[in-house]
Amino acid sequence: MRFMIIIKASQDSEAGKMPSQALLTAMGNYNEALLNAGILLAGEGLHPSSKGARVRFRGDTHTVIDGPFAETKELIAGFWLWQVKSKEEAVEWVKRCPNPMPGTEAEIEIRQVFEMEDFGEAFTPELREQEARVWAEAQAQGKKC
Incomplete structure (x- = not known):
């Protein structure tokens, strides 16, 4: 089972405040533990929302909001993608995580990622083939997926 582990933003992360060396060291050690356990697939921190945009869809209309x-509390500061056996295993790993926003109350959300078989008959053999081809090409190009 794959899970996305979502680190919620704080006022400091949204202000662009960079993590301390101590936090970078703790997170580096944590990432190494995830890697050594064989569950880490990807993980990154995100720039503040001031450097981002949203695209709102209403019918065929698209509106860009900078x-x-x-x-x-609804924003994301970073994420991991893990391959674990269960939600319970993901929870146990999150409980070992250093506080991503030291000195504040922080929140990490755990969400299961859909797998192809979760979509049932609507995900036709042709769509499965296309999906496999796209991700194989992305990996061949060195993209993280």
Whole structure:
């Protein structure tokens, strides 16, 4: 099972405050533990929403909204993608994580990633083949996926 582990933003992360050397060291050690356990697939920190944008879809209309975005508690500061046996295993690993926002209350969300078989008959053999081809090409190009 794959899970996305979502690190919620804080006022500091949204202000562009960079993590301390101590936090970078703790997170580096944590990432190494995830890698050694064989569960780490990807993980990155994200720039503040002030450097981002949203695209809102209403029917065929697309509206671009530049950041920053007001609701910090709804924003994402970073993520990991893990391959684990269960949600419970993901929870146990998150409980070992250093506080990503030292000195503040932080929140990490755990969400299961859909697998091809989750889509049932709507995900036809042709669509499965296309999906496999796209991701194989992305990996061949050195893209993280």
